[in-house]
Every structure is written in structure tokens, then in C-alpha cells.
Amino acid sequence: MHMVKSNEKLNNPKETINRLLKYIGSKKASLILIFVFCVITTLVSIFGTKLNGDIVDNYIATGNMSGLYKICIILIAMYLAATASTFVQNRLMVGIAQKTSSDIRKDLYEKMQHLPLKYYDTHSSGDLMSRLTNDIDNINMTLSQSITQLISGVINIIGMLIAMLMLSPQLTIIGLLTIPITIMGTRTIMKYTQPLFIKKQGDLGNLNGYIEEMVSGQKAVLLFGQEENVKKEFDNINKSITKSAILADAISGCMGPINNFINNLTYLVLAVCGGVFILKGMDISVGIVFTIILYMRNFNQPINQILNISNTLQGALAGAERVFEVMDENPEMDKDNSVVVDNLQGEVKLEKVEFSYNNDKKILNNINLTAHKGQTIAIVGPTGSGKTTIINLLNKFYTIDSGRISIDGKNIDDITMESLRKSVSVVLQDTYLFSVSVRENLRYGNLNATDEEIEKAAKLANAHHFIMQLEDGYDTVLSDNGGNLSQGQRQLLSIARAILSNSSILILDEATSSIDTRTEVAIQEAMVNLMKGKTTFIIAHRLSTIRNADKILALKDGEIIERGTHDELLQSDGFYANLYNSQFRSGLGI
Numbered sequence: 001m002h003m004v005k006s007n008e009k010l011n012n013p014k015e016t017i018n019r020l021l022k023y024i025g026s027k028k029a030s031l032i033l034i035f036v037f038c039v040i041t042t043l044v045s046i047f048g049t050k051l052n053g054d055i056v057d058n059y060i061a062t063g064n065m066s067g068l069y070k071i072c073i074i075l076i077a078m079y080l081a082a083t084a085s086t087f088v089q090n091r092l093m094v095g096i097a098q099k100t101s102s103d104i105r106k107d108l109y110e111k112m113q114h115l116p117l118k119y120y121d122t123h124s125s126g127d128l129m130s131r132l133t134n135d136i137d138n139i140n141m142t143l144s145q146s147i148t149q150l151i152s153g154v155i156n157i158i159g160m161l162i163a164m165l166m167l168s169p170q171l172t173i174i175g176l177l178t179i180p181i182t183i184m185g186t187r188t189i190m191k192y193t194q195p196l197f198i199k200k201q202g203d204l205g206n207l208n209g210y211i212e213e214m215v216s217g218q219k220a221v222l223l224f225g226q227e228e229n230v231k232k233e234f235d236n237i238n239k240s241i242t243k244s245a246i247l248a249d250a251i252s253g254c255m256g257p258i259n260n261f262i263n264n265l266t267y268l269v270l271a272v273c274g275g276v277f278i279l280k281g282m283d284i285s286v287g288i289v290f291t292i293i294l295y296m297r298n299f300n301q302p303i304n305q306i307l308n309i310s311n312t313l314q315g316a317l318a319g320a321e322r323v324f325e326v327m328d329e330n331p332e333m334d335k336d337n338s339v340v341v342d343n344l345q346g347e348v349k350l351e352k353v354e355f356s357y358n359n360d361k362k363i364l365n366n367i368n369l370t371a372h373k374g375q376t377i378a379i380v381g382p383t384g385s386g387k388t389t390i391i392n393l394l395n396k397f398y399t400i401d402s403g404r405i406s407i408d409g410k411n412i413d414d415i416t417m418e419s420l421r422k423s424v425s426v427v428l429q430d431t432y433l434f435s436v437s438v439r440e441n442l443r444y445g446n447l448n449a450t451d452e453e454i455e456k457a458a459k460l461a462n463a464h465h466f467i468m469q470l471e472d473g474y475d476t477v478l479s480d481n482g483g484n485l486s487q488g489q490r491q492l493l494s495i496a497r498a499i500l501s502n503s504s505i506l507i508l509d510e511a512t513s514s515i516d517t518r519t520e521v522a523i524q525e526a527m528v529n530l531m532k533g534k535t536t537f538i539i540a541h542r543l544s545t546i547r548n549a550d551k552i553l554a555l556k557d558g559e560i561i562e563r564g565t566h567d568e569l570l571q572s573d574g575f576y577a578n579l580y581n582s583q584f585r586s587g588l589g590i
């Protein structure tokens with residue numbers, strides 16, 4: 001399986017932040033409201049704290065009890081207002097975070113739909129899913145928790161600083177002396193935790209990739225008795241995540257207690273210095289010292305929070321980077337001058353086609369072939385000779401290295417992907433069925449098909465009979481990938497789908513698995529119905545199919561080494577005759 005190496009450094013945090021800000025920036029109205037409410041909360045906090053000092057100097061010291069009650073009621077009202085304003089801020093931010101992550105999820109999903117197959121060849125689907133779920137969740141969590149903290153933190157720091165300086169510049173400067181120590185300590189800790197957070201996120205992707213592969217391959221795991229090995233490998237990846245997570249969280253967890261200690265020292269120093277100033281007869285009261293200490297607490301709190309946020313932000317940035325990495329992949333794109341085709345006749349021509357999946361190994365070499373409208377071309381050849389590859393190219397799943405593939409004289413490079421794929425229908429050995437109703441599964445062949453058309457196609461495909469025997473007929477919901485149907489039934493459904501699509505070109509990968517004779521006959525009949533009037537390329541495994549083909553192409557090591565009808569090729573007694581004698585004679589259909 002393809003393991004993604006967990007990169008331990010953010011590649012370009014600045015750009016990642018900018019891109020995230022672009023997503024957040026589109027919710028300007030909410031952001032402005034959050035800002036306004038933050039300012040309100042901070043102002044309430046500044047004046048509330050100032051009132052606390054006044055209580056000491058003007059009411060407790062003078063014994064003015066009725067004034068004290070009044071001011072307490074005012075304070076309670078202010079605290080209630082601050083709580084309400086904080087609640088609104090959080091509510092707004094949760095909205096922004098959800099909307100942002102939903103936008104990112106949508107963009108990533110859309111991108112994934114347009115990634116070339118080549119991308120999926122080299123990336124595990126579990127890792128991709130992890131990017132779509134875990135990484136985006138992480139961004140969501142961080143946004144909803146951190147952005148308000150960041151905005152209100154900055155406003156608080158500025159507000160408190162001004163309020164402190166106005167009360168006592170000397171004590172303010174003494175209180176600020178410890179800030180650089182806190183910042184330096186946090187930065188040192190971050191240096192250690194940053195790579196661990198990034199590694200954790202990457203490991204999580206790997207774990208998902210592994211789980212996804214093992215769940216879908218569970219049958220093979222059991223058949224080959226690989227449970228122990230699989231468990232061991234899983235344990236290794238799981239341990240790796242646990243290790244990086246524990247280290248990252250434990251180290252970053254030290255930060256809170258250390259900062260608390262430093263802050264408490266600051267308050268102590270302020271109280272002592274304040275006391276000394278009062279004793280020396282400077283123009284300062286007990287209430288002012290008390291207020292400054294409270295302000296200092298309100299000042300330190302957001303500083304610690306912002307420093308902590310940088311930790312969570314790193315996790316989110318690591319996730320965001322993984323998401324944007326996929327978004328930056330080159331999509332499968334139509335050329336600017338591509339045309340939409342409709343009603344193709346189905347004249348297919350391959351001229352000097354050369355192809356390799358990775359540039360290092362040539363898979364197809366100088367392929368030339370012409371299929372006239374309505375002809376059936378059977379492609380035969382040993383395993384790995386390139387049969388499936390030819391079919392992948394006709395669908396433009398991959399781009400050819402050189403040569404030309406044309407339909408009705410039009411280069412397929414100049415035809416839009418969507419209209420090309422609409423004109424070519426494919427019946428693979430292993431059809432993918434979705435966990436929706438039979439009817440909806442069939443409708444994949446043609447989204448505009450009416451229920452009557454669906455039923456008609458199912459009848460032609462010999463599938464109607466068994467569908468009617470299912471619990472809810474056409475409305476029966478299939479289990480994951482049609483797991484509750486037999487191999488033969490799945491093939492009949494895929495044939496019905498292809499009949500519905502009514503395309504002029506057909507690609508068939510004939511099933512190799514043996515199916516009971518009755519179903520086999522049903523499939524053969526359905527195929528004949530399906531192929532009527534269509535240009536058909538078929539990776540043939542059944543003798544009857546090969547015999548009836550207008551042209552047989554014998555492929556070996558990516559080259560067409562013989563071509564002709566069955567009888568012609570048998571007569572020439574070459575590669576095909578050999579293949580036929582060793583493979584097909586003993587195979588199905590004889």
C-alpha cells in the first residue's frame with residue numbers, strides 16, 4: 001500500500017494561512033459583528049474591574065454600605081452583559097467555522113471528482129478520506145475555538161494596557177517585565193511540538209488508508225490467514241500516532257502550569273511593589289494596586305491563550321496544508337477548444353498510439369486499429385499485455401504519450417470529457433453498484449431515463465425477472481456495492497445500465513468467472529441486445545464472443561501482433577492459434 005510519508009515541517013504556513021483567511025474572509029458581516037461584541041466585552045471588563053478598585057477605595061475604606069450594594073448590582077448587570085456578548089460571539093464564530101469547513105469540504109470534494117485516475121493510482125483512498133474528514137474537522141474545531149479568542153485577546157490586551165497605563169505607568173512596566181519570559185518559554189516548547197503535530201496528522205491519514213484497505217480486503221485477509229500480520233501492522237501505525245500525539249500533547253500541556261507559575265509571581269511582585277509605593281507615600285491607593293493586579297490578570301490571560309492557540313493552529317495548519325495539497329493537483333481538464341459531441345456514429349480509429357502509465361515503462365507500442373460503425377472488435381492477449389489499458393485510453397482515463405485516437409474523425413483530445421464518456425458506455429467485470437435502490441443504480445446509465453425506460457432496459461438485459469423477485473422490486477436498496485446480489489445478477493444490472501445509456505460505442509470487459517449455465521445464457525442474450533448497432537470493443541474470454549467478432553486483435557507486450565477474424569487467424573496458425581488452443585478451447589463456451 002502507498003504510505004504517505006508524514007512530513008514534519010509545514011511547507012508554507014504563510015500561504016496556507018492566507019488561503020484559509022480567504023475562505024473566512026467571505027463571512028465579513030459575521031466577523032465585523034464578532035469584533036463589535038469583543039469590543040463591548042472588553043469595555044465591560046475594563047470598567048467592571050475599575051469599579052472593583054473603586055469599591056475598595058470609596059466604599060469599603062469609607063464604610064459606605066448603601067453605595068456598595070448599588071455598585072454590586074451595577075457590576076452584576078455588567079457581568080451579565082459580558083456573558084451575553086461572549087455567548088453571541090461564540091455562536092457567530094461556530095457559524096463561521098462550520099460554513100468555512102463546509103466550503104473547504106465542498107471544494108475538496110469537487111476537486112476529487114476531477115482528479116485524473118493517475119492520482120488515485122498513487123494515493124490511498126483512506127488517506128484522501130482522512131483529508132476530507134479529519135483534517136477539515138480539525139480546521140473547523142480550531143476556527144470555532146480560536147478565532148474569537150484571538151480577536152477578543154488582541155482587543156483585551158490593548159484595552160487592558162491602556163487602562164493600566166492610565167492608572168499607574170510604574171506598576172504597569174513592572175508587570176510587563178515577565179511577558180518576554182512567557183513568550184520565550186512558549187516558543188521553545190512550540191519548536192518541539194510543531195513537528196509532532198504535523199506528524200500526528202500525517203500518521204492519522206496513513207492509519208485511515210490502512211484501515212480502508214483492510215476493511216475492503218477483509219475477505220482476502222481471512223482467506224490467506226493474514227490476521228496476525230495485519231494486526232501487527234495496524235499496531236505499528238497506531239503506536240506511531242499514539243507516540244506523536246502523547247508527546248505533542250504532553251509537551252504543550254506543560255505550557256499552562258508554567259505560565260500560571262510565572263503569572264502568579266508577577267501578581268506577587270505587583271502587590272509587594274504596590275505596597276512599597278503606598279508606604280513611601282506615592283500617589284497610589286490600595287484600590288489602584290488591586291485594580292492593576294486584576295487588569296494584569298485580564299492582560300495575561302489572553303497572552304497565554306494566544307500563545308496556546310498557536311499550538312492548536314499548527315495542527316489545523318498541518319491539516320489545511322494537506323487539504324490544499326490535493327486542491328493544487330492538476331485536474332483532469334478539457335482543452336479550451338474542446339467540443340461537445342452528440343449522436344456519434346461510432347467510427348473509432350487509433351493511429352500510432354504509444355502509452356506509458358509512468359514514463360519509465362512503455363505499455364502500448366504503435367497501436368493502429370480502425371473499428372467501423374457497429375463492428376465488434378475482440379481484444380485478446382495474455383495477462384498484462386495491455387488490453388485494459390487500450391480500453392482506459394478510449395475513455396480518456398489517461399492521456400496518450402503520442403499518436404491519435406479519433407471518433408468519427410474527431411480527435412478525442414478535442415472532445416469534452418463529459419460528452420465523450422456519455423457516448424461510450426462501459427461494462428466492466430466488476431461493476432460498481434451503489435447502496436441505493438436498483439432503479440437509481442440503473443439510472444446511473446442515463447440520469448434522464450424514465451421508470452418505463454429503466455424497466456424496458458432491464459427487460460432487454462434479462463434482469464427484470466430477478467429484480468421483480470427482490471423484496472421491493474426496483475425499489476430494493478442494494479447493500480454496499482451490491483453485496484446482496486450474485487455475480488451474474490450484478491453483471492445483468494451493469495448490462496441494463498449500459499443499454500440505458502444508449503451510447504454508440506460500447507466497451508465490454510467480459511467476465512472470466514464461471515457462472516451457472518442459465519445465467520450465462522441470460523447474460524449472452526443480454527449482451528447481444530446491448531451490442532446491437534454499436535461499435536463494440538470487448539476484452540473477450542468466451543469463445544462464442546470471439547467467434548462472432550468482426551475483428552480479433554491479438555495483443556502481446558503492448559503490441560498488436562496479429563489481427564483478423566477467428567477463422568483467418570486460426571488458419572495462419574500463429575500467436576492467436578496458440579493462445580486459442582491453450583486458453584479458450586479449454587475455457588468457457590466450448
Ligand SMILES: Nc1ncnc2c1ncn2[C@@H]1O[C@H](COP(=O)(O)OP(=O)(O)OP(=O)(O)O)[C@@H](O)[C@H]1O
Nearest residue numbers: 121357358363381382383384385386387388389390
Ligand atoms: N494504473 C497503472 N499504473 C501503472 N501500471 C499499470 C497500471 N495499470 C496497469 N499497469 C501495467 O500495464 C500493463 C498492462 O496492463 P493491463 O491491465 O492493460 O493488462 P491486461 O492485458 O488487461 O491484463 P489482464 O488480462 O490481466 O487484465 C501491465 O504491465 C500492468 O502492470
